[in-house]
Amino acid sequence: MKPVKIAMMSLTHGHTRKYYQTLRDNSKLDWVASCAEDQTAKDVYELYKTGVPCYLSAEEMFEKHPDIEAVVLASANSKHLEQVKFCAERGIHILSMKIPTFNMEEYDEMIRICDKAGIVCQVELEMHYNPVVIRLKKLLQDGVIGKILSVQATNITLSPVWAFPWQGSPEASFGSRVPLKSGDARFRGGALCDHPHIFDLVRWLTGADFKTIYSAVAPNLREDLEVEDMLLVNGKMSDGTAFLFDPSWSRMEERLKVPGPGWEVFPKRMEVNLTITGEKGVLVCDCFGPNVYHNGAPNDRYTVQYTYFDEWVGLIDEFVDCIRNHKEPMINLKWHKQTIEAMNACYESIAEGSPVKLG
Amino acid sequence: MNAKMNEALAFLSEKYSVPHGEIVMDGGRYKVIAADGTATALLPWRVERRFFELKNLILNKTLERVSTLRFASITAGGSLKEQLARELDLAAWMLNEKIISLYAVCAKDVAANVIVKFGNDVSASIECSTKLPADGRPIDRHEIIAGRGIASDQAVDTQIPQYSIYAFTDKGEERYTDVDSELFGFSNDEIWIIRAAFAVLSNPGLSAEWNSAEKTMNELAAAVFESDRSGSVIKF
Incomplete structure (x- = not known):
């Protein structure tokens, strides 16, 4: 199979660096170029010494590398629509970051654009390729615990906003400046926007869609953020499954x-x-454990050293397979739409203080 | 199982454009035979990612001034000598140092307690036993104690390995840790054998190094029993 000529764009997304090894190692890919959003993103990119040329303009990159067939759109959420249009006009296949957009009109426009251009648009939800999640899905399919009644899930992390400032910007992350609720100085666009995985997984594991959602924000741990960092979500799926999610930035960071x-x-x-x-x-399942542990440099704190991280391998394999064999990705824009609608419903629930019905 | 493992090895070779080879069982251990006929002893623990990460913590100076290793391995039956060989090689590989002496006390052929000295004065204790009940899950621990930092493959306040998934049903408790989506479906032991073979095929320079290490670990494991018999420190 002829390797897919691939490029990366923007390089401002928190997952950017996670692609480097896979793009280099996978013989089905030929990583030919990157273009950075700005000089700062380019400077950070160059720290990783990929050996792949980096431009400051997408136009220049495509001019110098007219054979690019696919891109990883590693950009802020607010950039996605214009970049999808840019790529679709050129017939370039797209690996989209996990939030294509929160604006559902824009979302539908993206679907139309990609359908019309006949390009592959895969949404990066890498948990589907996590070996622990693959086992979990198999156990459920094998009926080990019977019909699912209830799911509790955490997707809790540190806050990436200091390294990726757009994730703390309501406009860049959520797409517009919308207050969380009356009397609250914060805006949509924080931890929730960073954590779609558990919303996606509950759909994938149950085969059901969201029916009702309730969400509540708590006081921020980081008082200088203008977006939410602590929230809880619960509700019911269309098959009756009760769920409780914690998608917070509840782990502090340097x-x-x-x-x-x-x-x-x-x-x-x-x-x-x-x-x-x-x-x-x-x-009970820990998708990222066990690991190894240390309290060494640089801060002498007890630290988890992650040991198993190969989601990107399977994700990229599927992307290449879809491009070369004209298949639809498992996580495509249409599948993912209900996940985004559910996340929007969380914000509606926070604003209204009551559960929201979906579907 | 060799056939399936070889199918998986061929898949990886194809995917990553690496020369093909064949995994074979020889004398109770796995080897990989390269296309030119070169046979290489497989040391699967050297590609197991938790050990690779522990070694990296030393290499990248997250840990500074390593003083002592504390390794333990308990299995349900099997060869004590094979266990000792693995743990002794793992320790030497992790430190990138030669073992210069050891003193061992054994209990019949089912348990051994060994103190090892390395060329850089680092010490290691190796505890091995084969007396877990039949079908018991292996228990092990690998701890590196340094002037700056301690690292371990066991979390603080736990005594036995943790798992990614626990299933609690009327049939009892079942545990799973899956570590490799490309080789999903193989046991973890099989995965590291396949990955070790792939490492050798990807980097043929490993062949001489691993064959030499296998010879050394056999000698070291034999020395454990000699030390126990003679009551003396064995020097190398």
Whole structure:
């Protein structure tokens, strides 16, 4: 199979650096170029010494590399629509970050644009390729605990806003400046926007859609943020499954400009855990554990050193397969739409102080 | 199982444009045979990611001034000598140092307690036992104690390995840790054998190094029993 000529754009998303090794190692890919949003993003990119040329303009990158077939859109959420249009006009396949947009008119426009251009648009929800999640799905399919009755899930992390400032900007993250609720000085665009995975997983594991959602924000841990960092969500799925989610930035961090050792204050900087109650038993699951642990440099704090991180391998494999074999990705824009609607419903619930019905 | 493991190895070779090879069982251990016929002893623990991460913590100076290793391994049966060989090689590889002496006390052929000295004066204790009940899950621990920092593959306040998934049903408790989505479906032991073979095929320079390490670990494991028999420190 001819390798797919791929590029990365913007390089401002928190997941940017996680692609570097996979793009280099996978022989089905030929990573030919990158273009940075600005000089700051380019400077950070160059720290990683990928050896892949980096431009400051997408136009220049495509002019110099007219053979690019696909891109990873590693950009702020507010940039996605214009970049999808830019790529679709050129027939370039797209790997979108986990939030295409929160604006549902824009979302539908993205679907139309991609359909019309006949391009692959895969949404980056890498948990689907996590080996623990693959096992979890298999256990549920095998009926080990019977029908799912209840799901509790955490997607809790440190806040990435100091390294990726757009994630603390309501306009760049949520897409517009919308107050969380009456009398609250904060705006939509914080921790919730960073954590779609558990909303997606509950749909994938149950095969059901969201029916009702209630959400409440708590006082921020980081008082200088203008977006939410602590919230809880619960509700019911269309098959009756009750759920409770914590998608907060509840793990504190050093305010590093470039992620690296010593970023975390709490030992585990990122957790996706699920507890699933079924008619015949209970599954408890840590998607990122066990690991190895240390209290060495740079800060001498007890720290989880993550050991297993290969979600990006499977994700990119699927992307290449879809491009070369004209398949639709498992997580495509249409599938993902209900997840985004559910996240929007959380914000509506926070604003109204009451549950929101979906569907 | 060799056939399935070899299918997986071929898949990785194809995917990453690496020369093909074949995993074979020879003398109770796995080897990989490269296309040119070179046979290489597989040391799967050297590609197991938790050990790789622990070694990296030393290499990248997260830990400074390593003083002592504390390794333990308990299995349900199996060869005590094989366990000792693995743990002794793991310790030497992790430190990138040669073992210069050891003193061991054994209990029959089911348990051994060993104190090892390395060329850089670092010490290691190796505790091995084969007396878990039949079908018991292996228990191990690998701790590195340094002047700056302690690292371990066991979380603080736990005595036994943790798992990614626990299933609690009427049939009892079942546990799972899956570590490799490309090789999903293989046991973790099989995964590290396949990954070790792939490492050798990707980097043929490993062949001489691993064959030499296998010879050394056999000698070290034999020395454990010699030390116990003679009551003396064995020097290398």
